[in-house]
Amino acid sequence: MQIVINNVVPSPLADSYINTGIWGNLITLESGCTYLVKAPSGKGKSTFINCIYGLRKDYTGSITFDGSDIKNYGVNQWAQNRQSELSVVFQDLRLFNHLTAFENIEIKRQLTGSVSKNIIEEMAEYLGVAKCMNQKVQYLSMGQQQRVAIIRALMQPFKWLLLDEPFSHLDSGNSMRAMQLICSICERQNAGLIVTSLGEDSGLKHYTILEV
Amino acid sequence: MIKQILLAKQNYWQLGFVMLGSFFGLLLVMSSVQLYCDFKAIVANKNDLIAPQFVVVNKPVTLLNTLTGMSSGFNDEEIEALKKVKSVGSVGKFTANQFTAKAAFEFGGSAVYTDMFFEAVPDAFLDISVDNWNWKEGREVPVILPTDYINLYNFGFAPSHGLPQISKATAQMAPIKIKIEGQGKAGEFQGRIAGFTNRINSILVPEKFLNYANSIYGEGTAKKTNRLVVMCNDPGDETLTKYIEEQGYETNLELLKNGKLNSLLKVVLSILLVIGGIIILLSITGFIQYAQLLVSNAAYEISTLLQLGYFVKVLFAKILLFYSIVLATVAILGITGLYVVKHYFNAWIIAKGFEPENGISPLVLYTGIGLMLLFLLLNAMNIYRLIRRLAG
Numbered sequence: 001m002q003i004v005i006n007n008v009v010p011s012p013l014a015d016s017y018i019n020t021g022i023w024g025n026l027i028t029l030e031s032g033c034t035y036l037v038k039a040p041s042g043k044g045k046s047t048f049i050n051c052i053y054g055l056r057k058d059y060t061g062s063i064t065f066d067g068s069d070i071k072n073y074g075v076n077q078w079a080q081n082r083q084s085e086l087s088v089v090f091q092d093l094r095l096f097n098h099l100t101a102f103e104n105i106e107i108k109r110q111l112t113g114s115v116s117k118n119i120i121e122e123m124a125e126y127l128g129v130a131k132c133m134n135q136k137v138q139y140l141s142m143g144q145q146q147r148v149a150i151i152r153a154l155m156q157p158f159k160w161l162l163l164d165e166p167f168s169h170l171d172s173g174n175s176m177r178a179m180q181l182i183c184s185i186c187e188r189q190n191a192g193l194i195v196t197s198l199g200e201d202s203g204l205k206h207y208t209i210l211e212v
Numbered sequence: 213m214i215k216q217i218l219l220a221k222q223n224y225w226q227l228g229f230v231m232l233g234s235f236f237g238l239l240l241v242m243s244s245v246q247l248y249c250d251f252k253a254i255v256a257n258k259n260d261l262i263a264p265q266f267v268v269v270n271k272p273v274t275l276l277n278t279l280t281g282m283s284s285g286f287n288d289e290e291i292e293a294l295k296k297v298k299s300v301g302s303v304g305k306f307t308a309n310q311f312t313a314k315a316a317f318e319f320g321g322s323a324v325y326t327d328m329f330f331e332a333v334p335d336a337f338l339d340i341s342v343d344n345w346n347w348k349e350g351r352e353v354p355v356i357l358p359t360d361y362i363n364l365y366n367f368g369f370a371p372s373h374g375l376p377q378i379s380k381a382t383a384q385m386a387p388i389k390i391k392i393e394g395q396g397k398a399g400e401f402q403g404r405i406a407g408f409t410n411r412i413n414s415i416l417v418p419e420k421f422l423n424y425a426n427s428i429y430g431e432g433t434a435k436k437t438n439r440l441v442v443m444c445n446d447p448g449d450e451t452l453t454k455y456i457e458e459q460g461y462e463t464n465l466e467l468l469k470n471g472k473l474n475s476l477l478k479v480v481l482s483i484l485l486v487i488g489g490i491i492i493l494l495s496i497t498g499f500i501q502y503a504q505l506l507v508s509n510a511a512y513e514i515s516t517l518l519q520l521g522y523f524v525k526v527l528f529a530k531i532l533l534f535y536s537i538v539l540a541t542v543a544i545l546g547i548t549g550l551y552v553v554k555h556y557f558n559a560w561i562i563a564k565g566f567e568p569e570n571g572i573s574p575l576v577l578y579t580g581i582g583l584m585l586l587f588l589l590l591n592a593m594n595i596y597r598l599i600r601r602l603a604g
Contacts, residue, residue: 053519054604055519055604057604075518075524075600075603075604076523076524078603079518079521079522079523079524080521081521082519082520082521083521088519090519094516094519096217096513096516098220099213099216099217103213106213107213107214107217107517107520108520108521110213111520111521111522112521152520156521
């Protein structure tokens, strides 16, 4: 699925953006490719992710998926897209604090039913969060929560995976492992990857940098 | 798990109060409708020889009638007009005797001879449970008397003359000799009191007998119809009462009383219905506000689930299922409550000598269930709107 970002400027940035990066230009994101959105805080990295994920519509210009403008998508089409085309790790993670880590992941797994249950354990083991699977999310550290959110994002088929500063609370060793896992699954699904970051690439390979 | 996420933050106290409110509203509305059905049943059940939906109508006797000797009868147009009044099923004419008649009542050896008159109404107008009413030649003539007659005798005549009082059953055992004269012929028939009525102020014999006697002893010219018996399909309907008043006819007051009582009761029941309706309306508002609270308390959860790819309709269905269970609970409690109320109401009103309907009228159940479905529909629309709003 090709994503074309054409002359997009979010309304809050209308007066302050510099059109050298993603805002106000024509950018084509080719399917199966990896992109790193690099910028300091407050430049609109999350806005960029949210615009592609359909959570923000307050921008001028257009974003198209394989040629169709996403502003025309209805709620049902977005739900469908979020089950099979797009997956995301939000910067604020958006986990359910009163559910356990496992339940948080299960919520997504049950939705699509495309991944078997034992994969959760394998991934948790790999990322070092197997022991906290049955704890309520509110008692987990930010780093553990980030890994839970990453596993949740991998519980569905997708053509694009959007990661909004996914490793901000992880040490470099854990970031590397997480990135390895993510990349292998993207490769297997032939999916594209968009990662926002303050600067680190956390072991990301063969990527295109998008400036903000 | 989805349900757990969506309903985790609700306030059960608030839900309890909303349910309690709608329970009372529902119970009040259903009870009012049931009371109305009971009242109709009580009106319709009053057993007498002439059922309450039959009303006897006559024209008032004026000085003019007295002076001219003309009787105040109905002509055909007037009868036709009466037939066209709403709620009038059919109109029966009173047939009068066209001969002179005398009857001898024999009580304990002494006989009382008296001049008599007879009238008859078509059998269909008598809610009759009298044996031998279907008269044939050679058989005893059954006679129906007004209850007032035996009361007059028992409480007026007998005590003042030192005579024994007679029960209705005793009176019915006494044979009556009926002597008829006319057209130069005379005949004698055996008769018996077959029953008493307090609805029709006349001495009634089977129409067959009267037609037979008229054909033999009668003058041959039918008298003008003085009285009519009107079958009213809906005793609660006031159209007939009003028509009778407008035309200046007179009637046995029973129906008029029932009509007035009916309209009074309708007012009282309407007030109950309105109060019940207001409570229902308030509880609808309560439920709608509760839904608003439920959705806004779970706004983060709902919008997150939507962002994870859940369809609006899936979340809507989960919340609606919860609401359906809540409303079904209210409906079941309401209907159970109604049965309890009905049980005690029946015990009370039967003790007062009325005959209410035994069970709950289907109309009441339809009303209750209909109201709950309306509740569900309104809430469903509201909940869908609230979730849809969170979907952006």
